[in-house]
Amino acid sequence: MDIDGVLLIDKPKGFTSHDVVDFVRKKFKIRKVGHCGTLDPIATGLLVLVLGKATKIQELLMSEDKRYEGLLRLGQTTSTQDSDGQIIEEKPVPFFTLEEIQKVFDRYVGDIYQLPPMFSAIKSHGVPLYKLARQGKEVERTPRLVHVYSYTIKKWDPPFIDFEVFCGKGFYVRTYCHDIGQDLGCGGHLFSLVRLQSGNFKLNQALSFDFLKSLKSPEELLNHVLSLPEVSRIRRQ
Incomplete structure (x- = not known):
């Protein structure tokens, strides 16, 4: 039928x-x-x-816009920017106050540019980037303009940050976590993710x-x- x-x-x-x-x-x-x-x-x-x-x-x-709840794990940078990848760098997580963390999250509100991760379905000369990444290759990518409407930090329980983010199309939550980890100086990756709304x-x-x-x-x-x-x-x- x-x-x-x-x-x-x-x-x-x-x-x-x-x-x-x-x-x-x-x-x-x-x-x-x-x-x-x-x-x-x-x-x-x-x-x-x-x-x-x-x-x-x-x-x-x-x-359409989407809403997610994610868990950011600080102190570990991975090859895929999430918990499926290999840990490529590990650093101790300093003591951060909630206010210090919020200041970094505040940088990622409104229009921002994201560099698409190598482990993604975006194509380079007709080949998905994730296939090149699995071959150990890295190619030049163009940063993309994306939009974050708002975020909420639900819980800070070192080394984990439980957050919600409301964002526009084309937004990579993995890259969001990776970039915030870099800004905090200790690295980080997306540990888990739930899509709440589309x-x-x-x-x-x-x-x-x-x-x-x-x-x-x-x-x-x-x-x-x-x-x-x-x-x-x-x-x-």
Whole structure:
């Protein structure tokens, strides 16, 4: 059967965004399935899938603002800027007051430039950067203008900073953590990440992956798919 609309999934840790897309496509025999914003394997949380005719608005949904909760681990710099990579530098973490940390976070509000990480899907001469990185190669990248609307430091428990960030499209939370760690002088990386919101879609609306696996047919799945008129209404809220 044809299914057109948006499906919200709480992506589990260890899965790529493509893994979830591939699972939905094969299990429910849907020809066109895409996602609206990659989540790295270490990340969990809201993954917006577009099915059937909804793939025509994939770029539109992908461009919407997003909210994340992350855990920044100070004192360790990694090859991927997150906890999946190898530790390439380790430094002691000085005693920082919350005010000192906030001053550094304050530098990353508004329009900022980020240098895309080598472990990313951005292409250089048609080749994804992550493939070059796995070969031990590093190529010149152009910094990209991104936007941070706001942040909140939820907890400072050395060496971990629990934070929320509300940001625009193209923003790398990994790079955000890496750059803040560098500014603090001890290095840092993204230890864990949860996507809480994308546009007006929220994590508490999403299906767990276990529940998705329990569905037995496309007809059962259809009960949990947002129709295109519903998507339009939610976007206007």
